Amino acid sequence: FSFSPAARSLGTSVHLRVCFFIRFTVEIILCVFILSVFVIRYADLMPHDLARAALQGLLNRTGLPKDAVDYIVYGTVIQEVKTSNVAREAALGAGFSDKTPAHTVTMACISSNQAMTTAVGLIAAGQCDAVVAGGVEFMSDVPIRHSRRMRKTMLSLNKAKTLGARLSLLGSIRLAHLAPELPAVAEFSTAETMGHSADRLAAAFGVSRLEQDEFALRSHTLAKKAQDSGLLSDVISFKVPGKDIVSKDNGIRPSTMEQMAKLKPAFIKPHGTVTAANSSFLTDGASAVLIMSEEKALAMGYKPKAYLRDFVYVSQDPKDQLLLGPTYATPKVLEKSGLTLNDIDVFEFHEAFAGQIMANLKAMESDWFAQTYMGRKTKVGAPPMEKFNSWGGSLSLGHPFAATGCRLVTTVAHRLQKEGGQYGLVAACAAGGQGHAMVIEAYPQ
Numbered sequence: 346f347s348f349s350p351a352a353r354s355l356g357t358s359v360h361l362r363v364c365f366f367i368r369f370t371v372e373i374i375l376c377v378f379i380l381s382v383f384v385i386r387y388a389d390l391m392p393h394d395l396a397r398a399a400l401q402g403l404l405n406r407t408g409l410p411k412d413a414v415d416y417i418v419y420g421t422v423i424q425e426v427k428t429s430n431v432a433r434e435a436a437l438g439a440g441f442s443d444k445t446p447a448h449t450v451t452m453a454c455i456s457s458n459q460a461m462t463t464a465v466g467l468i469a470a471g472q473c474d475a476v477v478a479g480g481v482e483f484m485s486d487v488p489i490r491h492s493r494r495m496r497k498t499m500l501s502l503n504k505a506k507t508l509g510a511r512l513s514l515l516g517s518i519r520l521a522h523l524a525p526e527l528p529a530v531a532e533f534s535t536a537e538t539m540g541h542s543a544d545r546l547a548a549a550f551g552v553s554r555l556e557q558d559e560f561a562l563r564s565h566t567l568a569k570k571a572q573d574s575g576l577l578s579d580v581i582s583f584k585v586p587g588k589d590i591v592s593k594d595n596g597i598r599p600s601t602m603e604q605m606a607k608l609k610p611a612f613i614k615p616h617g618t619v620t621a622a623n624s625s626f627l628t629d630g631a632s633a634v635l636i637m638s639e640e641k642a643l644a645m646g647y648k649p650k651a652y653l654r655d656f657v658y659v660s661q662d663p664k665d666q667l668l669l670g671p672t673y674a675t676p677k678v679l680e681k682s683g684l685t686l687n688d689i690d691v692f693e694f695h696e697a698f699a700g701q702i703m704a705n706l707k708a709m710e711s712d713w714f715a716q717t718y719m720g721r722k723t724k725v726g727a728p729p730m731e732k733f734n735s736w737g738g739s740l741s742l743g744h745p746f747a748a749t750g751c752r753l754v755t756t757v758a759h760r761l762q763k764e765g766g767q768y769g770l771v772a773a774c775a776a777g778g779q780g781h782a783m784v785i786e787a788y789p790q
């Protein structure tokens with residue numbers, strides 16, 4: 346996943362995205378709802394509360410009978426130990442039948458993508474007709490553990506059979522044992538934070554601080570324009586208990602290049618280029634996606650928006666190529682679907698960091714990188730900027746890790762409909778050096 350408390354400001358975004366199809370062995374429709382919410386407002390809630398709200402929003406907007414859903418799949422990254430299968434708890438809380446199975450998946454920032462494609466597989470295999478998929482992330486109250494020494498002592502206390510044994514164990518506790526283990530936003534295999542990796546990646550591809558700040562400002566400016574134009578109108582209001590109702594994205598904060606230039610590096614100090622302003626910010630959120638075969642959807646009276654033509658998952662070196670998933674996934678999904686870069690009308694890439702985006706664009710434009718690392722004769726080619734993330738992205742809208750994938754896919758569907766395009770492409774990086782891409786086709790209106 347892609348945040349650092351040192352580098353991310355806090356923001357709010359609440360989204361509700363609607364209706365589109367997936368094309369696979371069978372034709373499959375999705376009606377998508379996203380709820381992504383601001384960290385500081387929700388500390389008294391739990392992850393399943395947000396997921397439940399997204400599920401209820403889906404039910405309210407679609408009029409879907411609860412008994413029409415055969416299965417529920419959710420993604421999450423940082424698990425709440427009390428609700429380890431958050432899909433099941435959220436489904437029960439939203440009023441779905443207790444006869445509807447549910448399971449939870451995790452694949453870092455592409456967890457909801459994995460949930461959606463898992464649902465597609467269930468339908469394509471003939472196991473289900475209608476599946477709800479989505480993702481949830483709750484950064485306001487992440488699990489914080491006791492130290493390992495303290496955990497061992499507490500477990501031993503539970504097993505101690507005599508008062509003497511318990512007193513002996515209590516007497517062994519030292520002040521250092523009480524130090525908590527904070528969640529580490531770092532790769533397990535490399536011990537490097539994603540922000541540090543983004544800084545190194547930007548340097549490797551010669552991405553300047555100025556380029557990163559310019560791209561971040563672009564993201565916020567375009568998101569603000571889209572919001573003011575009513576393009577981000579697929580928002581469901583969320584009532585925070587004892588507080589206000591959140592009804593629109595409020596992480597969108599266009600600034601100036603001068604203000605952004607004042608910020609210090611967040612990871613590699615003092616000469617790094619990744620800052621809080623050009624990184625995606627901490628966000629709570631949940632998404633819910635209704636996925637059906639086209640036949641089932643039309644029979645139930647739903648109006649399609651788009652098909653998912655194809656998708657791929659990729660993985661590469663988690664140290665030096667941690668954030669290059671879009672570069673590797675894009676050509677594979679295009680080749681798999683029989684398309685070229687020129688066929689794509691709409692691009693939506695996950696913006697973990699401005700430096701990560703710019704590095705991917707430069708890698709895609711490099712014949713040397715394609716030949717040296719990808720086994721290709723020529724470069725992939727970078728998306729035209731006029732087609733790229735034109736309603737903002739994770740830098741401005743926020744990034745609730747496991748929910749972002751649904752926002753990307755539904756934004757493509759809405760942009761295709763609004764702009765009259767035929768094909769859209771989603772791409773994202775993820776922790777572990779993994780990545781994902783989808784090709785989406787507009788449904789004939």
